[in-house]
Amino acid sequence: MSQTTAAAVVLAGGRSRRMGRDKAGLSWGDGTLLDHVIGVLRLAVSGPVVVVGAAGFPRPVDAADVLSVTDDAPDRGPLQGIATGLTTAGAAGRDRAFLCSVDLPRLHPAYVTAVLAALGDAGDVEVALPVLHGHRQPLAAAYRTALGPRATRLLDAGARRPAELFAASAVRELTAADLLADPALAAVDPGLEAVADVDTPDEYAAARAREQR
Numbered sequence: 001m002s003q004t005t006a007a008a009v010v011l012a013g014g015r016s017r018r019m020g021r022d023k024a025g026l027s028w029g030d031g032t033l034l035d036h037v038i039g040v041l042r043l044a045v046s047g048p049v050v051v052v053g054a055a056g057f058p059r060p061v062d063a064a065d066v067l068s069v070t071d072d073a074p075d076r077g078p079l080q081g082i083a084t085g086l087t088t089a090g091a092a093g094r095d096r097a098f099l100c101s102v103d104l105p106r107l108h109p110a111y112v113t114a115v116l117a118a119l120g121d122a123g124d125v126e127v128a129l130p131v132l133h134g135h136r137q138p139l140a141a142a143y144r145t146a147l148g149p150r151a152t153r154l155l156d157a158g159a160r161r162p163a164e165l166f167a168a169s170a171v172r173e174l175t176a177a178d179l180l181a182d183p184a185l186a187a188v189d190p191g192l193e194a195v196a197d198v199d200t201p202d203e204y205a206a207a208r209a210r211e212q213r
Contacts, residue, residue, distance in 0.1 A: 007094035009085030044112035087148030111194035
């Protein structure tokens, strides 16, 4: 699979109250869950991969294509991470980015590629937003990096939810049928489990057991 010319953003700064520990540092494969997600994204995009975390988060090994950024206001929720990540990706010269949370052990390149493709090249779509399993998936979506400053302005005005950014943006919602029209994605993930996150110790244990089968 060829890489898409785009950045990627990983939000690794959540407080993980339900997990009881930092999800970025959870063991996965030969490394951590953060290492795993970065590895998937490297296969899908040309980079850089921007990792946004709170002060003291487990930063990935330094690499030319990975930028670690501290979120100075983690209490402002995921919209703050979106703003920081997109602004950093834009400053690195990319006009689009796939953005996800760190807790997606089943993420794979075909999903990333399909969602980024839905942005198109005309510029009339600013967010490609999957709606899967009954929910919008703002932390497994593609964005124009120009939305970074817009998100910051909304935050300064009191906004805290990604939905408030979507209300001020040109959003293309993607159904399961839209995504599965991509034969590469349909072949590897017909259930679109790429967006299945792990929020609790039980979910993490189940995901690890499945991975080790």
